[in-house]
Amino acid sequence: MLKLMSERGLIDINNDLIYINNMYAKKKYLFLTFLIIKIFNFSYAQNNIINEFSFNLMRYFENKNSQFIYETINIYSILPPDDSFDENIMFFFFGVKKDDEKRYYDYFNTVLQSNNPRLISIFLNIERYDIDAYIENHEISARLNDIYWTLYFSSGNIYYLNKIIEIIQEYRNSDDLLLYMASSSGIWSFIVNIRDYPSVLIFINNIENTELKNYILRTPEMEHRQLILDHLRIQRENGIW
Numbered sequence: 001m002l003k004l005m006s007e008r009g010l011i012d013i014n015n016d017l018i019y020i021n022n023m024y025a026k027k028k029y030l031f032l033t034f035l036i037i038k039i040f041n042f043s044y045a046q047n048n049i050i051n052e053f054s055f056n057l058m059r060y061f062e063n064k065n066s067q068f069i070y071e072t073i074n075i076y077s078i079l080p081p082d083d084s085f086d087e088n089i090m091f092f093f094f095g096v097k098k099d100d101e102k103r104y105y106d107y108f109n110t111v112l113q114s115n116n117p118r119l120i121s122i123f124l125n126i127e128r129y130d131i132d133a134y135i136e137n138h139e140i141s142a143r144l145n146d147i148y149w150t151l152y153f154s155s156g157n158i159y160y161l162n163k164i165i166e167i168i169q170e171y172r173n174s175d176d177l178l179l180y181m182a183s184s185s186g187i188w189s190f191i192v193n194i195r196d197y198p199s200v201l202i203f204i205n206n207i208e209n210t211e212l213k214n215y216i217l218r219t220p221e222m223e224h225r226q227l228i229l230d231h232l233r234i235q236r237e238n239g240i241w
Helices: 044-063 068-076 083-099 101-114 117-128 131-136 142-155 159-171 177-196 198-205 210-218 221-237
Strands: 019-021 027-029
Touching: 044 068, 044 142, 068 101, 068 117, 083 101, 083 117, 083 131, 083 142, 101 117, 142 159, 142 177, 159 177, 159 210, 177 198, 177 210, 177 221, 198 210
Parallel strands: none
Antiparallel strands: 019 027
16 A cells, blocks of 8 residues: 555544534545555555555655656556545655755656656646645645645655644644644654654654643554544534534
């Protein structure tokens, strides 16, 4: 499976998926999710390529290996069309552009030479649209956390981690379900990532909010998940959610 995080955060109460009504009265699954790429039926060799791509994408910021663009081109020769995947890749390379424009345009030229229309379209969209404004105006949500993590993985800029911390602190005790889940999923993402990324652990050790820092450093992933479930049950029983 190609993913930046894990789908283990899927919330399950009484063995059923929780459905929530958003402000437009549309039902949605409630996930504690980060950049999750769909699974397709591939050969063993193709799955190995996909897994390697996933690993290198998540580690890109550590060495910024210029060969990664060729891995991306190769992945686009394997994967069938998928809008959510394309959007995530767009944010990734937008993060590269914000970090190093020369490197980004080198990648862009390589993509143009690849003659892959889908990947070329992604880079053209980065050029056409004000993605900074899109992110700035994006609703506070777990999806926004996804975007910030993607930008961090492509740049290593802790500005994006600080944006997630801002969401956590602002909405940790919110009575709005989606805002609460944005905050809680942000905490969960740090609990998971401090295990795998020394830079994220250093970042958390240096945040000013001592209570939040200690919670992230000391709380096991499954304990945090259980606290969320308990809070959701209480809010539901009280008729709030």
